[in-house]
Amino acid sequence: MSSTYSHLLSDSAALVGRHMTHLKRTPQKIIAVTLMPIMFVVLFGYLFGSSMQVPQGNYHEYIMAGIFAQMMLSSVINTGVGVAEDLNNGLVERFRSLPMVQLSVLVGRTVSDLVLNAISCVAMIPVGFLIGWRLHANPFDVVAGFLLLMLLGYAMAWLGVLIGLALRDPQAVNSVAMVITMPLAFLSATFYPLGNLPGWLRTVAEWNPVTTVVTAMRELWGNPTGLGDDPAFPLRYPVPCALVLIGVLLAVVVPLANRAYRRATAQ
Amino acid sequence: MNIAISAEGLRKRYGDTEVLKGVGLSVEAGTVYGVLGPNGAGKTTMVRMLATLLQPDAGSAQVVGYDVVTQAHEVRRRIGLTGQYAALDGELTGRENLVLLGTLMHLGRKRARTRAEELLERFDLTDAADRPVRTYSGGMRRRLDLGASLIASPPVVFLDEPTTGLDLVSRTALWDMVREQVADGVTILLTTQYLEEADQLADRIAVIDQGTVAAEGTPDELKSMVGGERLEITVRTPEMARAALAPLSSAGSTPPVIDDTGLRVSAALETGFAGVSKAAAELQLNSVEVVDFVVRRPSLDEVFLELTGHKSRTAPVGSRPPAEAERGESELEVAPR
Numbered sequence: 088m089s090s091t092y093s094h095l096l097s098d099s100a101a102l103v104g105r106h107m108t109h110l111k112r113t114p115q116k117i118i119a120v121t122l123m124p125i126m127f128v129v130l131f132g133y134l135f136g137s138s139m140q141v142p143q144g145n146y147h148e149y150i151m152a153g154i155f156a157q158m159m160l161s162s163v164i165n166t167g168v169g170v171a172e173d174l175n176n177g178l179v180e181r182f183r184s185l186p187m188v189q190l191s192v193l194v195g196r197t198v199s200d201l202v203l204n205a206i207s208c209v210a211m212i213p214v215g216f217l218i219g220w221r222l223h224a225n226p227f228d229v230v231a232g233f234l235l236l237m238l239l240g241y242a243m244a245w246l247g248v249l250i251g252l253a254l255r256d257p258q259a260v261n262s263v264a265m266v267i268t269m270p271l272a273f274l275s276a277t278f279y280p281l282g283n284l285p286g287w288l289r290t291v292a293e294w295n296p297v298t299t300v301v302t303a304m305r306e307l308w309g310n311p312t313g314l315g316d317d318p319a320f321p322l323r324y325p326v327p328c329a330l331v332l333i334g335v336l337l338a339v340v341v342p343l344a345n346r347a348y349r350r351a352t353a354q
Numbered sequence: 355m356n357i358a359i360s361a362e363g364l365r366k367r368y369g370d371t372e373v374l375k376g377v378g379l380s381v382e383a384g385t386v387y388g389v390l391g392p393n394g395a396g397k398t399t400m401v402r403m404l405a406t407l408l409q410p411d412a413g414s415a416q417v418v419g420y421d422v423v424t425q426a427h428e429v430r431r432r433i434g435l436t437g438q439y440a441a442l443d444g445e446l447t448g449r450e451n452l453v454l455l456g457t458l459m460h461l462g463r464k465r466a467r468t469r470a471e472e473l474l475e476r477f478d479l480t481d482a483a484d485r486p487v488r489t490y491s492g493g494m495r496r497r498l499d500l501g502a503s504l505i506a507s508p509p510v511v512f513l514d515e516p517t518t519g520l521d522l523v524s525r526t527a528l529w530d531m532v533r534e535q536v537a538d539g540v541t542i543l544l545t546t547q548y549l550e551e552a553d554q555l556a557d558r559i560a561v562i563d564q565g566t567v568a569a570e571g572t573p574d575e576l577k578s579m580v581g582g583e584r585l586e587i588t589v590r591t592p593e594m595a596r597a598a599l600a601p602l603s604s605a606g607s608t609p610p611v612i613d614d615t616g617l618r619v620s621a622a623l624e625t626g627f628a629g630v631s632k633a634a635a636e637l638q639l640n641s642v643e644v645v646d647f648v649v650r651r652p653s654l655d656e657v658f659l660e661l662t663g664h665k666s667r668t669a670p671v672g673s674r675p676p677a678e679a680e681r682g683e684s685e686l687e688v689a690p691r
Contacts, residue, residue: 094460097460098458101454101457101458102454102458104454105443105450105454108445108446108450109445109446112445112486113445176439176441176442177437177439178442178443180437180441181437181441182458183406183407184405184407184430184433184435185455185459186427186430187458187459187460352407
């Protein structure tokens with residue numbers, strides 16, 4: 088068993104190496120994933136920013152946690168498409184015929200996408216500072232906020248793996264991932280405070296798990312949370328609730344993805 | 355006799371279609387076993403079962419003594435698989451692909467590197483080793499793919515239609531590489547749609563059709579079942595075709611036949627060149643004007659017609675090699691003067 092464990096590490100490392108080589112050969116990928124959030128920052132920060140009112144705070148500080156979260160959500164597409172492509176070009180089939188630890192195909196993929204996510208977030212930090220984002224917390228909490236962000240990204244990568252394995256077609260993956268992540272991002276406190284929403288819509292947005300995660304990041308970074316009086320339960324304890332939510336998501340998606348992997352090639 | 359691959363009663367059903375209806379085979383170590391059949395015959399399904407990628411609904415199979423279902427991991431350590439579509443990473447270079455697969459076979463990084471160098475050299479890819487695989491030609495990809503399946507020096511290699519879509523030069527090159535492996539003691543199971551390929555490489559052949567083994571034996575045994583080479587002539591009119599029947603019968607013992615077009619007449623050619631000469635003389639004596647003639651081996655269609663009693667389902671497109679390759683290799687065609 089211990090050899091299985093060390094093989095899981097070495098096989099995953101070999102596959103992370105493969106994806107890192109891809110990234111090195113096509114640095115455009117990094118540009119592609121950072122361009123969209125930069126556009127969001129400009130669009131929301133400058134165009135809508137002037138008309139957005141955040142209770143007890145300023146919008147430029149409010150928006151960045153949302154932008155970071157939106158980046159993690161849209162990385163689902165990137166992961167899913169990559170997985171579907173590997174399925175179609177026969178590589179996964181070859182991997183399946185090797186005496187490697189099969190889980191490492193998925194671990195290698197998700198860890199690589201985590202690295203890509205981290206790179207794009209680091210690239211976004213100076214952009215945030217440029218528009219007036221500031222951190223008002225001790226370094227420990229600031230780092231904790233970024234770790235939470237990465238954890239969200241990692242869970243999204245597994246979701247992408249699951250969608251890619253289930254749909255197998257890069258184009259279908261693209262649109263389905265979009266349909267899943269767009270409402271999650273926009274029907275939440277990602278880009279605007281929920282105070283002005285009509286009653287039922289506000290309830291939906293407050294209970295949206297993405298709202299909990301961005302609120303947790305805002306709290307950790309000392310940015311305005313934009314919450315009104317009497318928010319929904321998870322928003323009163325955003326950090327522990329965010330951890331639980333992401334943990335539950337991983338606990339559901341990882342086994343499902345693993346099963347989908349075994350099924351995807353055994354047909 | 356040392357058996358490297360054995361299978362018994364393999365069955366697989368997808369919905370209403372039974373793709374394999376109880377297939378069995380036995381392959382002696384150090385030989386090439388050809389599985390011949392048209393598209394959809396169940397060849398790939400069978401290979402994927404033997405390579406542990408697919409579980410049979412019924413039946414069992416062992417590779418080098420290990421059960422493909424219950425001891426899949428042991429089997430995977432001892433096989434190489436080259437599928438119909440070269441399964442390589444297009445963004446990585448040839449060398450990187452081999453090293454990656456070597457590492458995943460747990461050779462250790464250093465041995466994976468040395469082995470990759472050896473294989474690049476052996477498969478004549480050293481010059482292209484540092485180029486991304488997406489820039490490779492079809493033949494180069496197949497060669498690298500074959501190399502990749504040999505990275506851990508497996509005793510058993512499965513080649514699923516290794517030359518489909520390749521030009522003549524690449525096909526012959528790949529055949530030579532397969533022969534080298536066999537000379538080194540590797541057992542190879544090869545599927546193909548091409549009679550010629552099975553004939554060139556295989557020690558034994560199983561003809562499979564609609565999920566069952568229609569015939570099994572050495573290439574010579576199979577050919578004698580179907581008949582040997584045929585002399586085929588083309589004439590201008592159906593009347594002329596009928597007039598050619600009698601003269602052509604001098605080429606062999608079975609009666610000549612006129613094909614669907616009504617203009618082509620073929621006869622088994624049992625007496626070799628003497629038969630051609632005799633038939634030509636007879637045709638001239640009977641004033642049959644021959645527009646075109648070829649001496650050819652029985653086509654896969656004829657093997658099927660003979661062994662299964664029906665035409666292969668994909669006859670016009672899928673089951674014949676590219677025209678160029680076919681003419682170059684399995685036919686001797688001479689333009690009329």
